[in-house]
Amino acid sequence: MKRKEFIKTCGLACLGISTMGLLLQGCVPTKNISAAILEENLIVPESNFFRKDKPLKYLIVRNDKLQFPIYLFRFSESKYTALYLQCTHQGNELNAYGDKLVCSAHGSEFDNKGNVTNGPATQALRSFPIQIEDQNILISLKKA
């Protein structure tokens, strides 16, 4: 194989691999649920994370009283994070792709802890304290 052909082949292979990565991120199963608010907590039964094979990585939790949904990410049996899906740049709703949150308005990206990984947003996402009681995840909506 000549040098030029080799470089062309490697370039196409790299492009294919990066495209495949993006496609696979979009294939992470997303489960939307509606959760009740009791007192100042959004109540999410842990059972929502479990399916036949393995636990889901995250849920999108909605309630009519919330303008935007909450992204509830499961790091482990006892460690979760709850993030408000409102972009800190200009307030657009974010989309979840696995452990990455993306704003379709201007391209900001956040990780599963709410940190900015790509601008123009500069502030982390609003997060909520979490407690686990009786196999329920309690997301505190109390203002700090």
Ligand code: FES
């Ligand atoms: S509103 Fe999200 S990047 Fe601008």
